[in-house]
Amino acid sequence: MTADVALLLPVIIPALGAIIIFLLSAFFPSRAFALFITVAAVILGAVFTHGWNNSYTLFSGMLHIDSFAQISALFCFAISGIAAIAAPSYFKRMNLDFGEEYYALLLAATAGMVIMVAANDLMVLFINLELVSITTYIMCGMNRNSQKSTESALKYFVTGAASAAFMLFGIALVFGSTGSTDLTVIAAQIHSGNSGFSTPLFPLALLLIAIGFFFKLGLFPFHAWLPDVYEGAPTPTTGFMAAAIRTVVGIVLIRLIVDLFEPGMPSLTAIVWWISVISMTIGNLGAIRQNNVKRMLGYSSIAHAGYLLIGFVALSSTRLLGAEAILYYLISYSLMSLGIFIFVGQVEQKGESDLQFDSYRGLGLRQPFVGLLASILLLSLTGIPPFAGFWGKFSLFSAALHDGYTGLAVIGALNSVLSAYYYFRLMVNMYMKTPDARETNSSYVRAPLVTTGMAICSVLMIWLGIGPVSIGNFLPSVNSLWVSIGNGVSVLLH
Amino acid sequence: MQMNVPMLSILTFLPLGTFVLLLLTPQGSSKLHRNLSLCVSLFVFLISCVILKDFIPTSIPQFAERFPLIDKWGISYSVSVDGISIFLVMLVTFLTPIVVLCSYKYITKNTREYYGLILLLEFGMIGTLVAADAMLFYVFWEIMLVPMFFIIGMWGGERRVYATIKFVLFTLVGSLLLLIGLIYTAWKASKGGHISFAISDMHNVVLSTKEQLWLFGAFSLAFAIKVPMFPLHTWLPDAHTEAPTGGSVILAGVLLKMGVYGFLRFVFPILPTASHLFAPVMIILSIIGIIYGALVAFVQTDIKKLVAYSSVSHLGYVMLGLFVFSLQGFQGGMYQMINHGLSTGALFLIVGMLYERRHTRLMSEFGGLAKTVPLLAIVFMVSMLSSVGLPGLNGFIGEFLILLATFAASPLYAAFAASGVILGAVYLFHLYQKVMFGPITKQENEKLPDLSFREAIIMIPILLLMVIMGLFPNPILKRTEPSMQKIIQQVNLSTMQTRDFSAALQQDQGSINHDR
């Protein structure tokens, strides 16, 4: 049991951290201390994932702790950490109280995410997904001064609750078909072919679950909430959502596809193909016409979800290339989107956030270092080598091509061109346009912590992209990164 | 045969290191920026000279270095030079100091960024040329895009944003399809399930004709956009017109060649059948490009646009030379690439000098300048003659070999292509007459400073090279020949044609006799 507790430390620490901050905020409110606890919890949690090297099964199979979970959990911590250090500047500018609760919520969500990546049980997944979701509903609405923030919370809550209900019903039906919610058991049942697998209700049940995940990823036709919510939410929250939720849902989906969807519902591949194509196209086309940067990034993350699905098309329990690609893509995408969101938010001033492209005029030259970091992130988002964003797309395309989905890869490639337009447009504004006189009030606010966060993301973009050698434990060489991704994913093979 | 020093890596990464170094310097000290970048680029040029000195004229890749980067995807950091790339590398390292030097006066804002980006661009260009791994090639290929985007966009003219976005999007359409094509090929080249991006492995890949045709579409789109071939050229005039002088010089001098280089490195060896099948189309497009570029150049009123369209015409020759698949054509194409880099580079420099003096590029604003700036007039004249292909200067060798090879393949094609020789003279002499000759009609033109010492230093090496390359092409031809032979072998393997056109023709003759 003590061994179990030691293994659970990466969950317990953030959860405890959250509770501590909750308690402290009631009595000794201090943002700096909350931030300190958050960062400490995140780092400690990350350190303790070291114990996840080998495979363990906890809670009668509900948690599968393995290297796949380890690598995923590490990134959950990384994202939470960066999201945390980006927040103070925002809260200060927005003149908000309740800064401490933000950190607590962040840690609670982190705990939920860490369990999710190790979960091997549908209900464990669902409950923790709800934990993360409800946390983010709150985080979306935290900027109470802002009409948009409230609206964003409302929209997210409405659509999110609906999707949760769908998913829950799907899980119930799966339980009905197989008598279990344990993925391993379900998979075994499906493969043995003697159970509810053959029932016609089963694929529909799976579809309901899939819809829940598609919703969280923001895929067409369940994407509509995303631009609004991303635009309205406080920017650090948006970054956290874009990075964390997407990563976790994607990672969980890998497990689900391998254990559940691929054997139980082969027709999903065709559906996913179409959803992927439409999502990227809609996301990119929508982003082209945006003048609001945050909203543009929202649309672009729909497109990125579309790219992500390329990997799912090329994924099955026998070919894990897609899984490796997805994992890498998620890691890179989450970091760069987080980085860019916290950058984008630094132009916001008190009141309604209206982050027009014009607000960034001349910023790259006034703030050269920040400009450089932002450019790296934008280039990475576009998929320009040598940054990790490129290698993410590369590996997705590569997986798709390996499995013969050439058309999908080509569509993905052409979509990347569309995306280049709006990402480069931001750089155009940053470097090539002189600011209007009237735009003086929306200038970039320097914040060392935000810059640090961006710098971490940018350096990781480079290092995870082409880092030739490992530096310490946390900056792996690109080769060893792929090796560990490969090892992680190989766990999923049965 | 070579030393243990990783020459190519030093050559490649020195500019990158300087880029980083420059970013650390304070913004205001433009003197430091330009002197530092000048010194480094000169030093890089020196290194490349050492490499050239030790280069052995065989088709074997030399100065090879290899370091596995991502085993999972069969990607390695693997560089080498052979006859195809060596002179393009030289062109890069030669032009970069010139570009740095020519920007001394023109670039006054954000010098740190400017020189840094120029060096970053050099890094990208050298890397593209020395990469022996397809993915590494692709990485560098895209890296080139970024500094160019900024150079055009930040220091360009009125419509710079439009031009630079157009440039980026145009290039990306091609290059992303190229990426798909490369990955596809790499999977086909995989051994035992392990994907491999080593170009040498790709050269051995076996593809069906259908696959080849599709891949040819993907590859050649990317490369043809960069070249640019006829219907895909419209980004070029815009980019050139808006780019600052240094940007134009690099764009015309080197970047365009990357497209041709891609054809040589990837399309021909990997897709021989498709290359042959598509050859008529490509040849006709090249010829249209030659004639069309020249004609449209003539009607331009903006000098820079004129020179830009002349690039379309010149690169048409290069592509024409390649697609007749004979040694002379390849060699001529190769040579023409270097020529174009020098002559068009020089023309852009001159346009830049004129612009610095008068802040306009409209032809009608000039006239009679030969009187006020005689030295500039001489320099202009020589560059123009080189561009026109006057025998004795470098342009002739390339054009002659290309046309000869084309004639051997098809006299009709050659006749059409050779008409570009006339048209080239038409638009360039027209330009020269409008700008340099005639009475001085504008008062501003009466007191223009002649070539300064710095400008002379920029131009003299180029002019010398034009003459030397025109009279002694053999040192270059000799070094490129084995590599070209190898490509010819690879590309002609599928159709059972032999490498030298002489032999090819003999074989034709033989078969005719045989039929009889």
Place this chain on the structure above:
Amino acid sequence: MESSAYIGLAITIFFIGVFGMLVRKSAFLFLMSIELMLNSANLAWVTFAKVHGNLDGHVYAFFIMALAAAEACVGLAIIVLFYRKRRSVILDNAKEMSK
């Protein structure tokens, strides 16, 4: 009693919930529709628990109640927040952001 009858009922109620979610404008009605859907799921859980003789279903039904409580709590908070801003609980009034 056939368990399929229970399942049929669960599905019926679920779709009534979906229907309500789609046609009603009030945020409260939306919340209640969601509760209805969660309940139908609960019914399914309990039915299946019975079918499979697996008590997990009951446990999960209990969990879902807790979850529904949490969701309702946060949802209501958001509705109240929205009401303070807009003096309305009609969902259609939340259209600050569009396009």
Place this chain on the structure above:
Amino acid sequence: MDRQSIEQLLWVIPFAPLIGALAIGLLCALSPKRGSFPSRTVVGFLACLGPLASFMVAGGVFLALGKSPETTPVHQTLFSWIQCGAFSINFAFEADRLTAVMLMFVTFVGTIIHFYSIGYMGHDKGYARFFSYLNLFLSAMLILVLGSNLVLMFLGWEGVGLCSYLLIAFWFDDEAKAIAGKKAFIVNRIGDFGFVLGIFLIYTTLLKNGPSSLEFSFLATHAYLLAPVATIASLLLFTGAMGKSAQIPLYVWLPDAMAGPTPVSALIHAATMVTAGVFMVARMHFLFDLSPLSGQLVAGVGIATALVAALIGFGQNDIKKVLAYSTVSQLGYMFVAVGAGAYSAGIFHVFTHAFFKACLFLGAGSVIHALHEEQDIRKMGGLLKKLPITGTTFLIAWLAICGIPPFAGFFSKDEILWSVFNTWGAYGKILWVLGLFGAGCTAFYMSRLVFITFFGKNRSSTAFEKIHESPPIMTIPLIILALGSVLVGFFGIPEALGGSNVFASWLTPVFGEHTSATHSNFIEYVVMALSVSVAFIGITIAYIKYVRKPFIASEPRGIAAFAEAAFHVDALYRIVLINPLFSFTRNILFRVVDVAIIDGAVNGIAKLSSVSGGLVRRLQTGTVRTYLYYFGAGAALLMLIVYIGKW
């Protein structure tokens, strides 16, 4: 000098002027204050040094070839120029007897004109630049002549074209002159287009039968292999010659080329460069021999040019323009000769023409100089008294061009007419008649020129008393050239007149025996007499028209006006070719194809994306219930798909 040392020194011939050109150019460019240093003396000295050296070595070549019993050419390979697979071109010089003739007169006339220019250009600001160009020209011309292969010849060919351009546009601040230079280069390029294709055709044809080369020696021995393509190849080469030697339809540049300084007109556009076409045809005689058809075409074009130019010459009033058209006309004769296979006759005419035409041009230059840049003959008159040396030499050259024995022109022109008469039967006879008529025309318009300029009353704006003879540096060359005009004809006294035709026999090793002389001497006498009498008729008419009746400058009417406007050929070209092409380019290619279609498509795609982006935005209504609809509809759709897809 012995043959070996001459072979070693061959390179000096073209390179001595080149070095001169570079030296002057560098001195000029590097001098801190332009114009003051280097002094005119230094420049003049440097400028004449190169041609002189060339002339001396050329003399050595000539002697070596004359002395040696073997007739193999003198050859010097400098280095391998282009080496690409099987294709190989050496930078090599080669001189056979044909070359030697060319070398002699090119360097001789060249040197003389350099001296003359010292005087003529003495006060020009571009003094040094002028000599630099002139030296460069000589160098290119000598490479053209000496090159041992077609490609090297092409180098010289284009080189002279360039120098011609530079020198025509020498006074570039006059826009018309600049345009004239450009025109010359471009028209020449049109010819070069054919030339290059001809080279390719020859090379690739030979390639089909084994190793190929473009060396003249190789071509001469393998000419038989070219038989299948001889007509096309020779006509392509002839296209080049048409450009360079100003034949119909590419002659239009030469009259405009008179915009250059007069020594340039003399050297380049009369004596040397324009005859390069003839030289090239003679050089490639083995090819032209293979195709009678192309020979006939060449001769036909030649005679047409001769006549048209002569007719235009009737109406010209610019002293240099008259001479220019006469040059075009004489070049036509040369092509008649080489077309008819009488290469030595053609080259002989090139040779004699170089002297008398250079003399005429320099004389004209002297006149222009004396009258302060006045070129209109209607504003001259009676100059013989004031300019005795110029006038006398001019008259000698006039007689030579009219073909009056025993001046040089008589022998060469007669030989041409005689050989035409002897070739091709009826076609030859027609050509002969036309040629005879042309000779009459020549006599007429040249006499018109001479009479109006040198006789009658003075009509110039310059005070008659102030007109002075040119300095000795200009007159001595005139005298030398006039002497040449008298004497050089004696190299080619036909056998019918008891001569041995030294010139023809000198060239025999190159062209082989001319075997067409089957007629009796009597017919030859008749032919000769006819041509001489035609010349006299022409002179007489001119005398009656312009000396007996005092000349009154009047507006030309009718045919005269037509001739004065050079038959409106330039306008025709402009309307039919140039304007349509460029308006097509501007309005269709650039504005429609480039801007509207291609760029339109590009921008259209961008627009399309943008519009679709707008549609996507329309989907985003902003109300969350719409999103729920999407959600529900999407879910329902997917469920239906799964439901239908499965069962």
Place this chain on the structure above:
Amino acid sequence: MTVLFFSLFAGIAVIASLCMLTRRTALGAAISLVVCFLAFAGLYAMLSAPFVAVMQVVVYAGAIMMLIIFVIMTVDTEEEILQKERGTMIGGILATIIMIVGICVYELALHTAYLKPQDASLNGTIANIGSLLFTRHVLNFEMLSLLLLVALVGALVLTKQQKKKTEAR
């Protein structure tokens, strides 16, 4: 007997839920929902899930619904205008489609004989469930408690009135 009870509860549940759907006022709808939930409790009891049934009454029908009603009454909302709502075409069409899909699913659920006979031994007493809660499901239990805490604090954070003054914390 069971059929009778089942029909009774199911009927109540369906009618109540339909009532909820059509009530004009949110309060009316909430009361219908409470009725519906109570019917559910009956069904749970029939399915030998006494613990769940009790919880249904206490937590759902009691706590949650009370909360909702409380808030409804606090907020004192304006009433939905059903007339207009019925006019929304999209909603109607969509709802129809969804009903069709629902019927398909329904049909699937009823006409497939996949369900095993019910296991009579199952007994969802509080003891059985309690032991499960603290052994097998302890993780979920703990996470749920965290979730409830989050919801609590979240509700507080969202609804607490902003202080007018800037706080210098």
